[in-house]
Amino acid sequence: MSEFDLIDHAFRAKLPFKHSLTTISGGDDASVHSVPDGYELVVSTDMSLAGVHWPHNFPLEHAACRAVNAALSDLAAMGAQACWVWVCAALCDAAAAEMMGDGIATALNESGIELAGGDTVKAKDNSLAVTVAGVLPKGTAMRRDAAQDGDDIWLCGELGFAAQALRQWQQGDSCAQTMQAFSYVQPRLAEGIVLRQGGVRCCIDVSDGLLADSEHLAEASGVGMEIELSLIPSFKHLEQLLGKDDAANLVLTGGEDYALVCTAPVALRDTLLPLAVRIGRCRSGKGVRAMLDGLELNITQRGFDHFA
Missing domain, CATH: 3.90.650.10 (PurM-like C-terminal domain)
Incomplete structure (x- = not known):
């Protein structure tokens, strides 16, 4: 199985949802997305590595689901509506890709969030780099620097x-x-x-x-x-x-x-x-x-x- 066949089978086929704000979805050189008037874009990125963020003997589908949801938590902390996820995966083999695809699908398919793209590479250890993006009304983001004495x-x-x-x-x-x-x-x-x-x-x-x-x-x-x-x-x-x-x-x-x-x-x-x-x-x-x-x-x- 070629790399692109693997991507189609392990990831795209399991994650068919396309967000209404997506103009060009994953599969092109880049994805294109619109932001509604009066809103702004919120973006965060996170890494998860075997042996650091999950034990080496931990099931990969659970590790991948956890990694995606942990990245989405950053959008929750800002008060954003989550829309898109991009996943770059370092994989030991095709079986690892299948299990990670299952985990990512578990995280996203019931929540109205699109897997908008990513990348794969074969490596000795499994890891994920997850980028997430969402939207919120301009000027309303929850921040770290807004606490006040007496709160x-x-x-x-x-x-x-x-x-x-x-x-x-x-x-x-x-x-x-x-x-x-x-x-x-x-x-x-x-x-x-x-x-x-x-x-x-x-x-x-x-x-x-x-x-x-x-x-x-x-x-x-x-x-x-x-x-x-x-x-x-x-x-x-x-x-x-x-x-x-x-x-x-x-x-x-x-x-x-x-x-x-x-x-x-x-x-x-x-x-x-x-x-x-x-x-x-x-x-x-x-x-x-x-x-x-x-x-x-x-x-x-x-x-x-x-x-x-």
Whole structure:
């Protein structure tokens, strides 16, 4: 099978959806897309490598689905409507292409998002580079630099379970429940749009850990943050299973859950309560303090860093 036959069979045939804003779709030298009047384009890119972002023995269809959804989570954090995905895949063999195509189709086919193009290359290790794009009304994007002193801090999604599942997998637990907990990333696209429409202007998705990613917000906005661990629902569940210290580390630093963390004025509490959980507040100063029942926790490893 030639490279282009493989692309047709493993990817295009499984991903037939074409977005209404697409003028020229994948298969040409480039794809062409329109943006409605009054809207602007939102673009992000992400990489996922075997042995770094997923274990070498992890099923490739799950790894590919996870990689695409993790990239889409960046659009959720901006409040964008996701429209297109481009995937560049380094593949060990044709079987890897088939499995990755299955995973990408799982991520996209039920969500109205088009696979608009990409590239393939044969390599020793499997990897994916995923570019995502969407649209939103001009001037409404949620940003990292818009938190203000006195804002509430809100969590939309769960924390700690993906990191716990990855640890279980690495320890030899390959049951379906463990695989599902790590591989099924749910990009909070609908929630991101509701947050933006509700007036939220500061948001980030949690990929490297709650503390690490909250520190990005705090630094960009020039505020300090105080997060109360006991207000995070998953902490109580994990504490019962693992004990306080282990649960705290998973929830605060584990990452990989792709929940949304946002800040908003007190006046928006009634708007946000059905959608998110209030977990802290912004304050004057710098940095992010993790608290438990009013006492500050000493967390030295704040989250994942590729070069730390």
